[in-house]
Amino acid sequence: MTTHLHEGDLPEGLDLGPVVAIDSETMGLKLGRDPLCVVQLSSGNGDAHVVRLNRPAYDCPRLKALLADPNVLKLFHFGRFDIAMFQLHLGVETRPVYCTKIASRLARTYTDRHGLKDVTRELLGIELSKAQQSSDWGADQLSPDQLAYAASDVLNLHALKQKLDLMLAREGRTHLAQACFDFLPVRARLDLAGWEDVDIFAHA
Template sequence: MSLNKFQVCEGDLSLDMFNQYQKADCLALDTETMGLIPQRDRLCLVQICDREGYVTAIRIGKGQTTAPLLTKLLESEKITKIFHYARFDVAQFKHTFGVETAPIFCTKIASKIARTYTQSHGLKSLVQELEGVELDKKAQSSDWGNVNSLSSEQLSYAANDVRYLIPVREKLISMLQREGRWELTERCFSAISLFVDLDLMYYSNVFEHQA
């Protein structure tokens, strides 16, 4: 089987890419949406990358509520799903497809616990420090809903958001283990599903102290 390193799929993974990804021990994932509120702003694009650098961008149609092959990967206990700010992406998957994503690794949480020498925990800063690559973020705020007419700049931006997550994860784990913070970080990952449920029920501030 010969696969392209970058593919665009409609509505779900192709069977060939599903077969490629289901062999992985971890996958990097990201989403592009119409905004930051899952109940209002729909899911438009899902990006996936494995250790070998095979990237797939899945166009999600308006009103789409199923993606069976993608769902199998998200639910697979054998595959760690790596996100940058998992709380948002996992909430989008649950709201759109009704899927419980697990197990999870969040590079933003890991960065905040490991890199206490900085306040810069965005993906661009993280990739620049740990991988020596400067991401182009110009297409970040754009119309992702017009999925059939996404520009090459948009697709390139979307692909780069997952290309570096796996090596970044490995470096963050090494830092966390070195500093004795890995167990605490794992406990944070296990709590993500709780925060997702609270967010989807509009209880995002339940842990805040208010007079």
């Protein structure tokens, strides 16, 4: 496994293929308050590409083009937050998308543990460390531990998708999952518009 660090944007000519795992790191989890700092990506080949973004300009045309490319499927775990961050700070709507957390909730109804660490442990037998999750992602330099953590969040998403796709198909929920994935960018827009804590489908 190799982790490549890029400053500001993806390098010119980099082809990550038709399915790309993506995650992001921020200074916190509050939309509109906390900036987007880092985006990490993997093509599923065992390598990770970590982009330390230039703030506040966010001048990253190649990354933005990838996020909006209709021919590239973007894999997330809890994509709702990342997609909203990309809409807010990068000005792009990320499509098409697949979210392993949504897939897990629809397929693994025997548990309420759908965090990336739990799903990866059960389905792949891999133990992830979350020690760097709350570190300073806005720092001028990222530490080796931060880079390793960022990479770990995307390196297993392709394999998780394969496992979850089989479970979704077995339970007859593939089409339902796809409808949820298609709605995710809209859910992100609702979050940004102020409905992040409101279930608009609820009766009350």
